[in-house]
Amino acid sequence: MGDMSARLLALLSLLQTPREWPGSELAERLEVSPRTIRRDIDRLRELGYPVQATMGAVGGYRLAAGTAMPPLLLDDEEAVAIAVGLRTAAAHPVDGIEEASVRALAKLEQVLPSRLRHRVGALAAATVPMLAGAEPPVDPRTLVVLAGAAANRERLRFAYRSGDGTETKRLTEPYRLVTAGRRWYLLAYDNDRDDWRIFRADRIGAPHPTGVRVPARVPPEQDPAAFVAARLYSSAPVYEVVATLRLPAGQAAGRLGAAAGHVEPIDDHSCRLRGPADTLEWLASRLLMLGCEFEVHEPPELRAYLRALGARATRAGAVSG
Amino acid sequence: MGDMSARLLALLSLLQTPREWPGSELAERLEVSPRTIRRDIDRLRELGYPVQATMGAVGGYRLAAGTAMPPLLLDDEEAVAIAVGLRTAAAHPVDGIEEASVRALAKLEQVLPSRLRHRVGALAAATVPMLAGAEPPVDPRTLVVLAGAAANRERLRFAYRSGDGTETKRLTEPYRLVTAGRRWYLLAYDNDRDDWRIFRADRIGAPHPTGVRVPARVPPEQDPAAFVAARLYSSAPVYEVVATLRLPAGQAAGRLGAAAGHVEPIDDHSCRLRGPADTLEWLASRLLMLGCEFEVHEPPELRAYLRALGARATRAGAVSG
């Protein structure tokens, strides 16, 4: 059996701890001679994992940053922490790494022991709704299934609730999972309608792979994100937000992030924000969090929402009596 | 050299993909005979990683969830996604797994290639301020250093800004990193003052380990979190929030999470929230996000903040003219 492989993994696990390990202690732990430990260290280095050694009387080994990612050896709690972090990241896609988050989540959840899975579910339930306004957040498990089916080129069956509430059964060949405007979309070939379709992930219910693998279909466009964006903006007109912020442009851009839109200075103390306004609640809370005065010019819906929110806050804070 | 170990790692990496791998394809990729692949699969199973095999004409191997976490083999983007997710999780400690998040982050950043580290920094800068109100978020790198020093029992030198703005140099022996009331605290033995002290992590600047390892000191109390909480509440009186929410108790508890405080029902449509109110801004936005009517009874500071926020929102949404 792979006695040495197991030992190398255990060694990697120990070296990923923030502390330093003397060779003698490693030998004791792994129940081999110190010479074998030195050879194992050599082997790890040959595999590309730079083991740093400090010489002298208080020396020891530790794993340093190299050119490639070594295998991460996590204990239970760390694995749970990562899963929870990735779930909240998937629920709030504002990055440029949304797809990688879901891939990593899929990878982790695939091998996560079931006892840990329960803890992740309980913790994520408490943390996910933190940012979500009225919008129901996407179920990360759904995202994992969608991404897996797309990567595996597996036919997928699911129930889809359209905008007017009607529910239909779909049989599709998922191609890619992309984000646009703070929402997740599945780009897939619809086998019943014989055409490419876009599905909002939060409207997909009970997805399960059929197990049937299908050959790769030629995609409708090179860039899936561009295709999704084009379809979205052609079908539903997306209004734009225009607002004046009483905040220097530099600060506003830094605190809003790139996803919020474009910021241009007006003078030293104010700037103008332009950007897509897909979810009013999110945008409103974001602007309020800036802590500065601001005025919304467009769209009227955002103005109305802010007035309603303001009235509610005023009522909530009214002097009791 | 460890030819087999490298192959086993590569095999694990492939099997962590959501797709299924036929043995023949694995053999081709890893440039060994199919028989060796079957033996490697056996080896992985003996190591405790359950490789699931579906038999038949369209069969293949894939890694399933077992009883222990297998080593995670991540590509660059996935590693960055995890690091970003953990950083935001560390910046918003409301879980019960805060410490594990930092441990995992330390483990990951220790081995993260430098080219990826830059990307993490750029992305995290754009996402972290999302939730932070007026409060400056903690630098996750500081947390990583603090946790590492505590785990390694290494003396740590840093600059500390006290509440009134004065800055002092400290030489300490970190013991544990804990959270209380949405903030990070370092429990450490202060070598200059010869006593245990508590430091707010966001007031710690430029921490760097001295490299000197010291023997474990007997902690002032069994539970570090309890000690920190006792110190905090004895020094600065923390006021409590009391509010009535027009929302069923079950829904409110689920959407607020356990960290927000205690929820008890009043009738079928309303409930009462009691809990510590350490950061007004955070609590106010949390309550507003619930989307329901509510009234704040205590503390008066929160009422005042809500009125100010409401006035600002109303001004921002005023009909333009």
Added chain:
DNA sequence: TCATATAGGACAGATCGCGACCTACATGGC
């Protein structure tokens, strides 16, 4: 200066990995 740490060469013996056969069994499509 000395103790203690990493670094690495040489050697002998035992172990084990590998490929090349083989058979058994499960599954899905024809």
Added chain:
DNA sequence: GCCATGTAGGTCGCGATCTGTCCTATATGA
């Protein structure tokens, strides 16, 4: 019901390699 294709596993022999026990060189801090 047959056949193709996949996993599962036994056996055998050759060769590679892993391990422990020596050995010496070298860097570092008290």
